[in-house]
Amino acid sequence: MSILFPRLLPSESDRIFSGIRGRAPSELSAQAGNSSLRAVFAATGGTRVTRDELRLLAATIEKLAIEAGYPDASSTAQRSQFDRAVARHLHQSSGMTPGEASQRQVWAFLGLVLVPHVCAWRFPMKDGTYVADRFKGSDLTRHTLARLWTRAHVLHDSAAPDPYALLDALGEADLDQVMARRRAIAATPTLVRAIVRAHVEDSNIGEDIPARAVLRDSLQRLLRLTAFLDLDWLPEEEILQLVREQRIESRKHLDVA
Known part of the structure; x- marks a missing residue:
């Protein structure tokens, strides 16, 4: 049974993103959460992810970020470490299917509600502004988390001793x-x-x-x-x-x- 994730409608994504302008990761950490009154789910096709499962996912992503230097500025090596570790975890443990992963609104929820502080740390502001694609999922190849799930999915080799070795x-x-x-x-x-x-x-x-x-x-x-x-x-x-x-x-x- 596939797992269904919350989705943010475009208008809500725009509203939340406009509110993070100029705010540091430490400030965004305070507003991170595992639910939103304005989030929706697909009507059919699987079992809805629970709040506890989302809380665990957020905690793991934050833990991997801390191991890579969060909340301080990170080096290229640390950012690569974070990307590879999160790619493995998202693909292996989140229960997300390709169908859910193709939904921009799913990634908007993860980037703007679940772990906005981690996204803000991974791709810091430039001139007081964050890049919308890194949070909203308008381009999944640029979203902080969506691009990592996709890499892990494409490079996954179930026949290899380490199915995710190609990520490295x-x-x-x-x-x-x-x-x-x-x-x-x-x-x-x-x-x-x-x-x-x-x-x-x-x-x-x-x-x-x-x-x-x-x-x-x-x-x-x-x-x-x-x-x-x-x-x-x-x-x-x-x-x-x-x-x-x-x-x-x-x-x-x-x-x-």
């Missing part, structure tokens, strides 16, 4: 390069896993050719291929071999350049 393989910027291409690449989990695996196993990159350059050039090549190839029907091993071939071509191109 790429840095934030490089993984963003992959996941931001939602339709052409990120929509095919086997392709995403193949890209990450090939990046990890590729030990032939010359010292004068940065791994990031090879990754990004090969992504452009894959984008051109996906314009006329349907990879959803290919076995995972064939997709991995295709990615390896594109990396080889990228190294040749970059070596000449």
Whole structure:
């Protein structure tokens, strides 16, 4: 049975977000909660998450943030630590299904009601203003928590000793390069896993050719291929071999350049 999460309607999301302008994470912590009188649930399709379950989820996310430096300013390494730990937990323990995870209003509730202080810490204000996408879920690839669940879901490998090991393989910027291409690449989990695996196993990159350059050039090549190839029907091993071939071509191109 799937778990249903509270949803904030767009007007309520706008109202709450407008109220956090200029407020520090410590101030937002005081208003965090596990319910809202203006939240709604899907009418059918599962069992509603309980307040106790939401309280536990919030406590765990906050604990992982504290381990990564919250409420103080964090380093790049600490932010990556937080992202990876929360991605694992959200996907493994929240009970959220892909259907619920596709709902922007679910993430608006989590970002604006459940843990607004953690979102504010992870993506601090610039010029006294927070970025709306990090809280409201208008773009799930940029929402503080939604992007993490999606990464864990796409990179999850149930056959591996550690099903979430691929989460640790790429840095934030490089993984963003992959996941931001939602339709052409990120929509095919086997392709995403193949890209990450090939990046990890590729030990032939010359010292004068940065791994990031090879990754990004090969992504452009894959984008051109996906314009006329349907990879959803290919076995995972064939997709991995295709990615390896594109990396080889990228190294040749970059070596000449």
